[in-house]
Amino acid sequence: MAKRKILVVDDERYILHILDFSLGAEGYEVITAGDGEQAVERARTEHPDLVVMDIMMPKMDGYEACRLIKSDPETRQIPVIILTAKGRDGDQKRGRDAGADEYLTKPFSPAKLIERVHSVLG
């Protein structure tokens, strides 16, 4: 089976790096995007199997990016895991409204994320 491809979106390079490392170690192919716009673009062109999306990002935030991915027939079937800041302020609800499939609150341990990724990708 071909390597599953995961698009990780975050504006923090260390987060991108550690996720690249951890998910890569689990046998996934990891591609990254530094903001919402880039995320939507890469989702269209790269057809990842899953998107892991941060919320607070420059240019376009995670909700909007998620909404766009979920409204484009090309990309709408791609599951999205959202990384929210500590389950407050209706973040989860906004994430759900934007069409996210799962959410994980920050700070998180990579092991937890990997667990979620496994469960979403089956």
Next chain:
Amino acid sequence: MLSLWMATLDSSFVPWTLWACTLGAAVVCWRVWSSRREGSVSDAERLAEKRADNLGKILEIGNTMNATLDLDRLLSRIAQAVRESLGFRMVLVRLLDEEDGAFKARAFAGLDETAVAKLRENAIPLAEFKDLMREEFRISRSYFISHEAQYWDQNDERLVIPDLGERSEGEWHPLDSLFVPLLTRDRRLIGYLSVDDPVDRKIPSRDVIDTLEIFSNQAVTAIENAQLYRELEDKIHELRSVTVKLEDLNEAKNAFMANVSHELRTPLTSIRAYLDTIRAEVGPDLEPQKARFLDVIAQETSRLTGLVDDLLSFSKMEAGSLELNRVSLRLDGLVREAISVVGPEARHKNLTIIKDLVEASPIMADRDLLIQLILNLLRNAVKFTEPGGRITTRVRNQEDGVLLEVEDTGIGIPRENQEKIFDRFYQSDGSMTRKYGGVGLGLAICRTVVGRHGGEIWVESEEGNGARFMVRLPKYGTERREPSTVCGPRSVPDLMVELIAEVMQSKNASIMLVDDEKDNLYIETAVGLNPEIIRNTRVRLGQDISGWVAKHGRPLLICDIEQDERFGRRNRPGYETKSLLSVPLTVDGRVIGVLNVSNRVSCTTFTQDDADLLGCLANRMALVLDRVGRGQDPTTGFESTERALQSIIEAHRTSGNLTSPTMIRALAEVCRKIGMAESDVDMMRYIVGIYDVGMTEVDRSILSKSDRLEPEEIEEIRNHPQLGIEILSPIEFLDEVKDVILHHHEWYDGRGYPDGLSGMSIPRGARVLAVVDAFRSMTTERPYRRARTPAEALEELERCAGIQFDPEVVRAFVGTWREMHAFEDEPEIVPSGAFEV
């Protein structure tokens, strides 16, 4: 120095003033004295009369002065009064401008525009004026400078000299001047009052001067009051702007704290992620010492994360933007979870954590916040307990909630600090921050979290002997939840506000509660308001309409918000109709909140009757809210309170039971006529809106049946008063109210139900309600009969007086109805199910 003037009747003014002074002045003074003496002895009686008249004027001025604080208006009134009552055709008041050190003309009487302009233009320097106050010119407290003194330089263009025509010896001369310095009680010179052109052409007598001085005293008082008032206003203004600035600053601080903590969190997230990865990847292979180092990094990272979380939650709580996300949870589970988090830290310090936990009753609470609360308490205990100590956690169920205890064997808290430790940024003493770390927010957050859940937190401790923190959380809080427009189970307040909107026939209604901690009001629940407004509205006590009502504990009826100056004619919420009503929710004299209604369905203005009715409702609601809020509803459950409210709403909506304003007015009038106390009248007003709730429980098919009723059906209907009070019991605590409702179908002759009471043994309120209910029922169309006209109904009441009804009540009712409808031609007929408006 001084500028005087004189005017002739033809108003031609000649500039004039006196400057220099001569030696003759003393002689002149003496002459004024003697001329007064001769004049006053002759007709003492006329004088006395005049004096009385003048005193009257002075009194009048005094009253005016109390009524107005606008200084210029006041001074003109004084000048005018001096002119009218003392007979000087011209009067001038000058006040000392402290900054310029000169007297400026402020009020005039009897002067034309040219003269006024000239006087206004020329201020009199203080030094020049002081030169006038020579002993040789002084009479009593006034100064008279005769033309003979040749004080004034006639060519001084600043002066206004009136043309008084020909004058003979001894008469008032155009160059004569008379003035009274205005001195405060502490002898400060603040101005002067000068007069010219006496009507009687005489040099003023001592009497006139005395009266003039009384006027001047009044003027001083007025000026001082007005100045004080203005200073006060300036102060208020200043304070207001400072408050606004402080609020802005506080807001900026909160935003800053939120930003900073957010920024701090980002690198922490990375650190955590790397750390976890290292520990997972290579941890097992590491030598023990390095593994311990990693543990310390992990532990400190999580501590730092905790602190940042504290800051963030605290700034949100401060900004009032923290929302509770209530779920059903059990406290013992949460405690276990929290202990697993602090476990490593505790083991590290060789502390024992004891779990003395029962299976807790579920409560509705915010899970994240409660975890934070318990963690804060546990971390404190860990922090302040020396190695080898013991921490005990306890969870106990109580009748009205759940009790949590966290007890340690640590350093304890001195008694005098036991309150203060819950203040933000407080630690028992400065050295603690260094020794124990932390930013002093933990307990402040605990208090806020507990407060938001309607609970209590306190500490029992002795210095050096450990501390025991106790938290009591109620089973049900009255905290804000999602507005009632959202589907799902509705709370007691939601139902109440719906009921109020229904009864008051308003599109908008809201319940605001006092947040004791913040000294402001928030919207507990509302109908007709957008959720954004409900969430974000905060009203300071004393501010705006609701704030005013909450602060003063008095109802407020506003006919037109845009015309009401008290509230700055603001129509901020954009009320469709400009009339609104706001009444306090009071429990034992303590205001717990405010009830507001606005936007009448009928687009009419609220009346005093509406205000009274809402007041009655508010009294009940306050008691219920208070009980529900404190989770003290021992006799009945929460659900039954909801059911009661639901039933009343139902009754109002379906059975046409809505009581019209006319009926309520009539009822109140009848009660007064038969001698009820006003408080009982209020009670009756309230009862008439709810007494028939029992009917909602009666099978609808029986009520709409047009055939004869079966005996068991009759039995069911007869049971409705009993049903009614059962339904109402959770929200109605007064036996009087229950008695009235229970017995309103008793007959005067004893043949009624449920207890067959007769005559005066039927509660008085029930006798009134029986008549009102019968009248309402007769004039309402039923499936089995048409509605009777009011005239027919009144006739029927009179026919049944002494049999079914108390004759006195019937008389009062018939009288009242006729008085109220004396000028109406059209009878009032109400179709079944329709709202009377």
